[in-house]
Amino acid sequence: MSISGNGSGPVIEYRNVFKAFDIPVLSGISLSVEDGEMVALFGPSGTGKSVLLKTTIALVTPDRGDVTVCGESVYFGGGDVIERIRRKVGYVFQYAALFDSLTVFENIEMGIPEDILKRMSAKEVAHRAWEALDLVNLEPQQVLSKLPAELSGGMKKRVGIARAIAGRPEVLLWDEPTTGLDPVNTAAIERLIKQLSDDLRVTSLLVTHDIEGGLEICDRVCMLEGGHLRFCGSPEEFRVSSDPVVRAFVDREAAAVALDTLEIS
Amino acid sequence: MSGQSTWASGPSGFANRFFAGVARAATHVGEHAGQLGLLVWHIGVSCVRLRVPRRDIMRQLYSIGIQSILIVLVAAGLIGIVTSQQGGYQMQSQLPLYVMGSIVVESVILEMGPVLTAIVMIGRIGARITAELGTMKVSEQIDALYSVGRDPVEILAAPRVLAMIISMPLLVSMANLVGITTGMISAQYTLGLGSETFFYGARLFWHSYDMFYSLMKALVFGAAIPLIAVHMGLRTTGGAEGVGRTTTHSVVFMTLTILVLDAMFPPLFLN
Numbered sequence: 001m002s003i004s005g006n007g008s009g010p011v012i013e014y015r016n017v018f019k020a021f022d023i024p025v026l027s028g029i030s031l032s033v034e035d036g037e038m039v040a041l042f043g044p045s046g047t048g049k050s051v052l053l054k055t056t057i058a059l060v061t062p063d064r065g066d067v068t069v070c071g072e073s074v075y076f077g078g079g080d081v082i083e084r085i086r087r088k089v090g091y092v093f094q095y096a097a098l099f100d101s102l103t104v105f106e107n108i109e110m111g112i113p114e115d116i117l118k119r120m121s122a123k124e125v126a127h128r129a130w131e132a133l134d135l136v137n138l139e140p141q142q143v144l145s146k147l148p149a150e151l152s153g154g155m156k157k158r159v160g161i162a163r164a165i166a167g168r169p170e171v172l173l174w175d176e177p178t179t180g181l182d183p184v185n186t187a188a189i190e191r192l193i194k195q196l197s198d199d200l201r202v203t204s205l206l207v208t209h210d211i212e213g214g215l216e217i218c219d220r221v222c223m224l225e226g227g228h229l230r231f232c233g234s235p236e237e238f239r240v241s242s243d244p245v246v247r248a249f250v251d252r253e254a255a256a257v258a259l260d261t262l263e264i265s
Numbered sequence: 266m267s268g269q270s271t272w273a274s275g276p277s278g279f280a281n282r283f284f285a286g287v288a289r290a291a292t293h294v295g296e297h298a299g300q301l302g303l304l305v306w307h308i309g310v311s312c313v314r315l316r317v318p319r320r321d322i323m324r325q326l327y328s329i330g331i332q333s334i335l336i337v338l339v340a341a342g343l344i345g346i347v348t349s350q351q352g353g354y355q356m357q358s359q360l361p362l363y364v365m366g367s368i369v370v371e372s373v374i375l376e377m378g379p380v381l382t383a384i385v386m387i388g389r390i391g392a393r394i395t396a397e398l399g400t401m402k403v404s405e406q407i408d409a410l411y412s413v414g415r416d417p418v419e420i421l422a423a424p425r426v427l428a429m430i431i432s433m434p435l436l437v438s439m440a441n442l443v444g445i446t447t448g449m450i451s452a453q454y455t456l457g458l459g460s461e462t463f464f465y466g467a468r469l470f471w472h473s474y475d476m477f478y479s480l481m482k483a484l485v486f487g488a489a490i491p492l493i494a495v496h497m498g499l500r501t502t503g504g505a506e507g508v509g510r511t512t513t514h515s516v517v518f519m520t521l522t523i524l525v526l527d528a529m530f531p532p533l534f535l536n
Contacts, residue, residue: 058411093408097405110415
């Protein structure tokens with residue numbers, strides 16, 4: 001079963017994706033993300049949300065199935081296609097994954113595709129880095145020359161986002177961008193995600209455990225559980241769903257009940 | 266099911282376990298060999314296509330080559346002294362003293378210089394490369410490189426391997442020179458062997474090929490150390506503990522490889 005949105009055509013399409021490590025993690029996931037759409041992916045820890053996200057740009061290879069991005073097959077297209085797809089996709093890592101030995105400026109510079117970077121003057125690169133930092137509400141003058149170790153957790157996440165958007169991607173993949181942040185920073189990052197998606201008109205897939213935040217900023221939400229997509233629909237549908245596993249994610253009381261009665265993998 | 270021999274007990278159980286262990290080890294060795302082969306190929310292709318950033322090679326040359334000079338020379342100096350002292354102790358009253366010149370020069374150039382420089386470099390550089398890349402792997406920095414369309418082999422592996430291949434012959438040459446000099450000075454003070462007599466002995470058994478042999482060892486060791494270090498680093502899994510474990514395995518792997526390669530050199534190139 002393929003679950004798709006209502007836009008003009010899928011930008012990302014997961015086709016029957018299977019992946020197992022020691023145990024099956026993804027058991028035939030089919031999901032489409034339409035152009036300009038923002039989809040949240042919820043689910044218990046360890047159910048393969050990040051794995052699914054990583055299959056989008058071939059950081060993890062599925063055992064079976066395929067993923068297409070902008071109509072091109074990630075796994076049947078060859079190395080050039082993967083390279084092309086990675087240029088179109090910005091990936092925000094859970095813990096930012098900034099390059100330790102590089103300054104903030106050099107980190108953001110790395111986000112610009114190599115061939116474009118070669119054609120840009122130093123001034124243009126600096127402008128692009130400045131612009132990216134501005135978009136994530138960081139003061140460029142204060143952080144450009146700093147090393148990641150000199151930044152706070154929230155700042156690192158923002159620099160990670162700046163790196164992901166520096167290449168002006170068509171698609172943004174967010175892997176738990178608010179994990180480990182305090183509520184104020186979480187709200188700020190969520191607002192930023194929404195603002196970037198609107199301003200840059202990118203297609204976004206957001207993996208998060210912050211259900212309220214995800215429901216607030218996303219057009220559609222999906223729930224991954226036990227290797228399958230358990231739910232896919234609008235935030236409103238998610239809120240009123242009678243599925244006990246979905247309910248467990250919507251309110252705390254249901255979560256407590258689920259803890260005693262359900263086996264959430 | 267009592268009385269029945271299970272897989273895990275009895276003589277057949279032992280044999281099963283033994284062969285399963287051998288099969289596992291063989292698979293493991295094959296896996297390492299295959300991945301190392303691919304890494305060598307990948308680095309070779311990157312070099313031929315001029316995809317290795319020159320700035321990174323220069324950075325690595327500084328940190329691998331220049332910054333290792335002091336420790337390599339200290340080790341080489343001590344090796345020269347020890348070789349001279351022990352040689353003197355063993356040869357005293359048995360052979361003419363000028364033979365010491367040959368013993369020190371040949372020991373340092375053929376064996377001590379390249380091997381001990383390699384051992385020092387394993388500790389200083391090999392372990393560092395594995396820990397560095399391992400940390401990058403577990404903190405998703407390697408994935409981040411792929412995600413921005415960069416190839417970690419071109420950016421991280423190739424500069425380190427090239428810098429080490431360039432640095433090692435130079436470091437070994439310096440180590441040889443310092444080892445011989447300290448050996449000579451030590452012989453002068455402890456055995457009363459003058460420098461002229463020392464060099465007379467050294468010239469008696471000298472072959473120019475020995476220097477080539479020493480540099481060839483340096484080149485091979487210089488390639489083996491970073492290749493293993495990078496390979497192990499990129500295989501790291503399991504957080505901080507995984508980095509520690511992989512670094513330990515890497516150091517053992519590099520040390521054994523250097524000793525095995527060293528043992529292969531005389532039959533291949535001296536006889």
